[in-house]
Amino acid sequence: MKKRIVDVVVISDVHLGTFGCHAKELLYYLSTIKPKILVLNGDIIDIWQFRKSYFPKSHLKVVKKLIDFASKGTKVYYVTGNHDEMLRKFSDTVMGNFSVVDKLILNLDGKKAWIFHGDVFDASVQHVKWIAKLGGIGYDYLILSNRFINWCLAKIGREPYSLSKKIKSSVKKAVKHIGDFEAIATDLAIDKGYDYVICGHIHEPKMERKENRKGQTLYLNSGDWIENLTALEYNKKRWKLYQYAEEIQVQEEEYFEFENELTQQLFNAAILTK
Template sequence: MQLDRLPMHQGETARRYRSVFLSDVHLGTRGCRADFLADFLRGMECERLYLVGDIVDGWRLRKTWYWDSHHDEVIRLVLRLARHGTEVVYIPGNHDEIFRDWLGLEVAGVRLVEEAEHIAADGRRLLVIHGDAFDSVVRYARTIALLGDWAYDMALELNRLFNLARRRLGLPYWSLSQWLKRQVKGAVKAIDRFEGALALEARRRGFDGIVCGHIHHAEMRDIGGVLYMNDGDWVESCTALVEHEDGRFELVDWAAERRLSFFRPRGAATPRGAATPRRAAAAPAPAPDAAPAGAASDSATAPAAAAGAAAG
């Protein structure tokens, strides 16, 4: 695919990717790091951009309206990519499920689909879905999901206040809410079951791998011969999954890049757009077998403790 070159800021070098996968931005919430995402989008180009669900938080916007200039900038930059030749595919999640009524339509160059098949540069077939259909809390117990969403919102508000204090102390962003979630044993187990269930579904349908979001946990690993990749979120981890021209996949941790920039001495700054890889994989590697077939139905074992996983 031939891309029209996007206008860049003076002295800025665009990071060029074959494909970029983003999910769980949650535009419309105070916890959304739209400023970080806009910074990432501003300096990159790609042939395909997959928006893997929960880009806009319809649950939150129905309760109270929050939208700032950074949210506008994210929308503007996505549409700018579409105008300049990027194929933009939007797969709605549970928080932006209203857009599922528009599946099959193309709006301003953005195509809405239920799921997508991505063919990597090396020929691997990847299933791209949000993943909420494999979370039994969201699928069968919406009241519990909403309670989990409330608890998660409280954690994100605590995270926002915590980082406001850090900024006033001259310290960079660090996700308290993500750290708290990792300390909850039930959340860790729920995440593991979710990952196993998604990998099992991809293998059942004959795919080489799967790309998803939903649980706000960036990950890339082999599960029973299937490459499982979760692109994370932009309220906690601030991560994107990217594919290079040779088919290598990489998790870019933009919050870590911002921290490195914060601590980098004057005169030692790298060119704008230099990203920090969180994890990379050129090809699937052997790993333990995927979870049993019933794993998906167990993802509700700790809806309150695993609020981030269950309410994502």
């Protein structure tokens, strides 16, 4: 498979270890790119949910793929989030091409990108953590239920439906929270003189020019791999928002069939050499 060379890739909110994680789709996407820099912008592994003892092979393959990137020359930055906050004990740890950080500043073609997860703006995470964790569990089961509903809809030829997006768009507090989050991030970025501010956390992919009386900045949010299946890519001095497309589903299935066939062939060869 021919890989696309990309200067910078940013992904966030993968939530490995949860029922809602689209690990197979993410693994396919990662197999199609060759980034010079890979930024994992928080909530990659959902440590809050480890009590379920749910971590299937597809999730382990994503972890292995991320490690493979670092071993093959890609600079990998793991920016800690709230669901993987235990890793903040290891902030500023560097192991070869792999670094754990709480925030990151990248110089990209003479412009500065300020990258952080975004949970610092969330009062429920900072001050009433048990409510945030309870909400995370509820969200996980909401997504699991939504997957079953969409499976039923697909069987009868109907379009998929997002329960969480419907809730977010209809609840005024949720809409206000997203707006406030973006406003705080962009105002701080403008004050600090950053050309780009890149966040995750709220599961709302976006790329939008923001300005106030002090100046302007480009606000970017990498979205998530629970519902939106999005990533940010920087190449040839331009940012773009990648969206996993249903059209490549066949290619994805062919990729995994090839991978399984290759694994079986290697296994058979190993048996024969014994």
